[in-house]
Amino acid sequence: MNIKNFRLVSILEGISYLLLFGVTMPLKYLMDFHGPNKIIGMIHGILFIAYVVMAFVFYRRLKWSFSTLFIVLLCSIIPFGTFWMERKYLHPNKVQES
Numbered sequence: 001m002n003i004k005n006f007r008l009v010s011i012l013e014g015i016s017y018l019l020l021f022g023v024t025m026p027l028k029y030l031m032d033f034h035g036p037n038k039i040i041g042m043i044h045g046i047l048f049i050a051y052v053v054m055a056f057v058f059y060r061r062l063k064w065s066f067s068t069l070f071i072v073l074l075c076s077i078i079p080f081g082t083f084w085m086e087r088k089y090l091h092p093n094k095v096q097e098s
Contacts, residue, residue: 006054007090013051014082016044
């Protein structure tokens, strides 16, 4: 597992979050169209779990403070948060993986 994988998962998790709450939830509740919500919901759930696991892995590997870990985890539940987190904490100019 490397930093590039975490960057990719964080971006995909952010996209899936926006699709889930911005597209498929309105389809489900306003148009009674459940199919896309089930698919995107499953994808988002898998990406969310992967994001959280990777956050803990890189917390130890990069020797982040607990407050940094808290911010990284908090970003997973805030719209657009994972995009900001990726730029702030995972961008190649910001981190050197050992």
